[in-house]
Amino acid sequence: MRSALAVTLRILRQFKHDPRTVFMMIVAPVLALFILNTIFGAPDYEPLVLTEAMPGDFVAALEAADARTESARQDDALERLAAGEADGFVMLDDETLRVWVEGSDPAKTGAVLRAVTRAQSEALVSLELDLKPITLPGGYEIDPWQYIDLPSFKPPAEPEVTYVHGSEDMRVFDYYGPVFIGEFIFFFVFITSGISFVRERTGGTLERVMATPIHRWELVLGYVQGFGVFSLIQTFIVAWASIYFVGFPNLGSFWLVLLVAESMALVSLSLGILVSEYATTELQVMQLMQIIVIPQILLSGMFDLTQTPVWMQVLSRLFPITYGADAMRAVMLRGEGLAEMGPDLLVLWGFFVVLFAANIAALRKYRRI
Numbered sequence: 001m002r003s004a005l006a007v008t009l010r011i012l013r014q015f016k017h018d019p020r021t022v023f024m025m026i027v028a029p030v031l032a033l034f035i036l037n038t039i040f041g042a043p044d045y046e047p048l049v050l051t052e053a054m055p056g057d058f059v060a061a062l063e064a065a066d067a068r069t070e071s072a073r074q075d076d077a078l079e080r081l082a083a084g085e086a087d088g089f090v091m092l093d094d095e096t097l098r099v100w101v102e103g104s105d106p107a108k109t110g111a112v113l114r115a116v117t118r119a120q121s122e123a124l125v126s127l128e129l130d131l132k133p134i135t136l137p138g139g140y141e142i143d144p145w146q147y148i149d150l151p152s153f154k155p156p157a158e159p160e161v162t163y164v165h166g167s168e169d170m171r172v173f174d175y176y177g178p179v180f181i182g183e184f185i186f187f188f189v190f191i192t193s194g195i196s197f198v199r200e201r202t203g204g205t206l207e208r209v210m211a212t213p214i215h216r217w218e219l220v221l222g223y224v225q226g227f228g229v230f231s232l233i234q235t236f237i238v239a240w241a242s243i244y245f246v247g248f249p250n251l252g253s254f255w256l257v258l259l260v261a262e263s264m265a266l267v268s269l270s271l272g273i274l275v276s277e278y279a280t281t282e283l284q285v286m287q288l289m290q291i292i293v294i295p296q297i298l299l300s301g302m303f304d305l306t307q308t309p310v311w312m313q314v315l316s317r318l319f320p321i322t323y324g325a326d327a328m329r330a331v332m333l334r335g336e337g338l339a340e341m342g343p344d345l346l347v348l349w350g351f352f353v354v355l356f357a358a359n360i361a362a363l364r365k366y367r368r369i
Contacts, residue, residue: 007209007222012229025192025234029184030241036180037246040173047087047111050077054090061119062090067112088112165334170249177248178257178328179301185235185261186268186321190293193227193272194285201276216363220356223273224266231265243332251335260331260341263348264324270355271320277362301325320351 049062050072062069072080077089081100087108089100099116101109166174200206209219239257243250250257272285275292279285299305300321305313316322327344330336338345 004214004218004222004225007214007219008225008229010222010226012226025188025230026237029188029234029238030245032184033177033180033238033242033248034246037173037177037248040171040176045108045111047108047115048085049112049115050080050086050089052077052089052091054092058090058119061121062115065115065118067115067119088116090116165251166249174249175329175333176302177242177246178332179325181239181242181248181257182261182264182324182328183297183300183302183321185231185238186264186324187293187297189227189231189234189265189268190272190275190289191285193223193269194276194279194289195282196227197223197273197276198279198282198285202281210363216360219363220273220359224269224356227269227273228266231269232262235261235265248332250332252331252337256331256338256341257328260324260327260345260348263345263352264321267320267324267348267351267355270352270359274355274359274362277359295319296321301329320348323347 044066046066046068048068048070050070051059051062052072052074059069070086072086072089074089074091077086078100080086081089081102084102084104087102091098097116097120099113101112103109197206236258239254239261242248243254243257271292275288276285279288296319299312299316300319305316323344327341327348330341330344334340
């Protein structure tokens with residue numbers, strides 16, 4: 001154990017004299033999360049919808065549906081759509097509501113169509129409210145709705161929504177926040193540990209250490225402890241900054257968030273060391289990262305896989321990041337405790353034990369004991 005402690009202290013001293021690595025492991029993830037949150041957490045896009053001879057109630061309903069409106073003739077409107085200067089154009093053709101959209105950006109197209117649909121509903125409700133009983137001479141009263149069959153004009157009842165988890169203020173990007181926290185920690189720890197171990201080997205440090213009476217398991221333990229201490233600091237800062245600075249929601253315990261994130265960091269650390277034992281250069285570590293880490297990031301919860309082929313869903317369950325992402329969401333978005341996210345945590349630690357043993361076995365090419 002004293003040999004493992006000596007390796008741990010040496011790794012920590014290296015971090016002390018390597019500010020670039022410290023920057024990459026701590027500042028870079030927080031900066032990336034802040035930029036992503038700023039971009040994807042911005043208010044919903046307000047489309048520019050051009051109109052020609054539309055009723056005032058309809059235009060007002062469009063603006064109430066968070067759309068910007070301008071009046072324009074059809075020819076001018078279509079030219080502006082073709083030039084990308086507007087997102088949609090609405091006009092009445094006889095009794096048909098005709099809608100043109102610019103179409104190159106599905107998000108903007110969807111915003112236009114949602115605004116028009118909502119405006120139709122609001123305008124119809126307004127029409128119903130304006131249809132009051134008519135009193136004729138002699139006191140005879142007529143209800144217009146006896147002669148108009150427009151069931152779609154009936155205003156929808158205002159629903160009462162209860163949120164089991166989250167709130168009405170929750171943004172779409174907030175759902176992905178916990179995943180990004182875990183993925184960034186996994187990504188940067190993998191790069192740092194992998195490149196650092198390659199430098200140890202190519203610089204001759206590993207051979208000199210293996211020439212001492214140290215067991216292979218002590219060497220692996222020393223590296224895991226050394227990088228683990230620093231990854232714990234990194235994890236704490238990134239998790240704290242993501243919740244209290246960037247603003248990701250957290251309904252659970254911050255310490256459980258830290259536990260899950262550090263578990264992911266230890267798995268990434270062990271995987272990075274294992275990969276670096278088979279890489280001869282730092283470039284090869286980066287190349288292997290594209291094969292090993294990038295697929296995990298894409299299949300770990302960033303996208304909904306429920307409609308993908310079964311083999312892809314099964315493949316995603318073979319990656320440790322998947323279980324880390326599930327555990328992070330369980331704590332931060334649903335406020336669950338250790339009992340609920342415990343199975344995912346156990347799987348992460350199972351990955352860590354397997355990778356730790358694999359690292360010990362991989363060092364046999366340097367020494368059998």
